[in-house]
Amino acid sequence: MTNNMKTRPGHSRAAHSRGFVEWLDRNSRHIFLWPAVIMILIFSIFPLIASAIMALSRIRFRGGGYNVRFVWFQNFEKQLFGSEQFHFLGTFAGMSILGWLVAALTTVGIAVWIVSYIRSSFTVIGFVGRLITWGFTLGVGWMLAATLFSGHPFGTLGTTLFYVIVGCGIQFIIGLSLAFLCSLPIRGRGFFRVVFFVPLMITPIGVGYAFRMMADTTKGPFSPVWQWAGLKDFAWAADPWAARFFIMIGDSWQWIPFIFVVMLAALESVPRDYVEAAQVDGATGWEIFRDITWPQVVPVAATVLLIRVIEGFKIVDLPNIMTAGGPGIATESMTLHALFAWRSLDLGQSSAVAYLLLFVTVVTCVSFFNLVVLRRVRA
């Protein structure tokens, strides 16, 4: 082996280029790493700072230029407590009994969680981190109690969380089930594997249009079904929940393949002899899955769900194409909210919403990572 290596061109080279090559070689550790780091710095850190400044300013376009006035947290205040509150959080107009009940349950749940954490183990960093998680959960719980459970519409935060939590949950369950079915010893696995993967390839814009055609009650492929059910004049895009669910179905159609592919690979990497030994011992299929297969694939499952949640928060194409955020603001995701604010040249509000999205994403993902992924991987 060593003899082969000696003839590599890196070794014998014309003298004039030797200095440069040696310089490259000596500094290779820097040449390898820093281009990536510097590019990310330039494209994320500086824009992030600029975005923060914009979020704290009021920007007005006048004539050819624009003027910027620093207004501290006024933009955030407007979104959270001011005239844009209905748009971001929802309409608060009195709580119903159910609303109070949900709010009380959330509060009690959080309190129990705090007490049980403090009694079991306590580190300062762990406590501060959990404090943010608790605060966020409490806020979202009360927001939902005052809007959803009191019969008032909620804003883009609630919609985004609906897409992420309900959507990703359903996608995970269906993706995992399909992967499990495909990992059984059946014929035609290769066929299903390829077909199930296809939706991931299609541009989200295309998915949006395709599902708009699917959902058309008069000209779409299912219009006979709608007619038969007496829903010919039902416009799903005019009903908030129907519209949200349709967008979620389109999103699931596209992303279930991702979970399916990764989970299938994970299921197939579980050693066959474990499963066979359990089968010989007479364990049922469900027992084998629960006690042998599932513990083996849990780390992958947690990670793939985390990736999906991260990407899920960025949803914008589907609501934009399928409903343009309507009816009203019912299907508007936070990215779309920021995009619309940008279109109306309100850069300050747009950046503020984008920052709120960043905050929500980071809190959710870091909580999920620390409380679920790390624990599962270590266990």
Next chain:
Amino acid sequence: MSRTLMQRLFEPRSIHEIAPGTGVIVYSALFLWTAFVLFPIYWVFITSFKTPVDVNSGPVYLPFIDFWPSLHAWQDLFVFDYKDTLRAYMNSLIIALFSTAGSVLIGSMAAYALARFEYRPKFGVIVMFILVMGVAFYTVGSFGVDWRLASASGIAVFVFLVMSLSRHFKLQLSNGDILFWVISQRILAPIVVVVPIYLMFQQVNLLDTHIAIILTYTVINLPIVVWLMYDFFRSIPFDLEESAQLDGASRLWIFWDIVLPLSRSGLAATTLLVMILAWNEYLLALFLSTSQAQTMPILVAAMNAGERGILWWTMSAVIIVMIIPVIVLAVVLQRFIAKGLLLGAVKG
């Protein structure tokens, strides 16, 4: 034959096959899902061969039986509007290819470096870099200083400060910190940074050009590449490289000639994934391109804006045209992507 009917139906004879009753349930579930997956694609496909009358007069399902396929949508696309279509298609191809090549190359170099070398960058130096360059960019934005002048003097000040101050900084970062920071960039929703990136490219007069979009996509996809490739490089035995190094082969050569070929399956998976993301990306392209650099997703989305309502037939044809290259690539590389994603997910 002591097995009861239920046993015969639901208990497998051997562990390498499933029982007939279970099989019926499994197959019906799988075929149901196949129908759910394929039907929208089928519908888009046949819609591209329908005339406006066929589309607007209620659903027709089977070509040659329900309706007579017409090529007029394809004609619109490739004969009357061929300039727009072709330009967007070429733009998408160029942008997807170059940005994928860029992020895979730069990203795997960084991933290799993090897997093999040890870095101890000083936290203070990085903060100083951000501060100095931040001030430099601020002068560009607020006082209209030329961006070349500003960045050159920023770098000069930074180098000067590093040489004079760096030994006072104590806090050091490790490879793990760098890796975590790079991967965590994926959490950053593009909407947060897109306006400043837009303003940045406006400042250097690169809006609506290929370079702007290629650069942005390259950076956006770097975290995925670093994440997936890092685990691949860690799974490659080190001794091969060590012996090459003892023979005096240069690092760059080792990387190019030994490491990259060994991680072929990981590269294939990563390339495919990044290519799909770059090919389908919408939000950033919406901001960064107006006409010349318009990509396919923007073209498809713009079909909504016409005076005649949505041209479903033409739009379906565009979607089909967009899908074909990706599907071909994906079916060829499909096995790799499962492996590649799995490795990243297990250790990530």
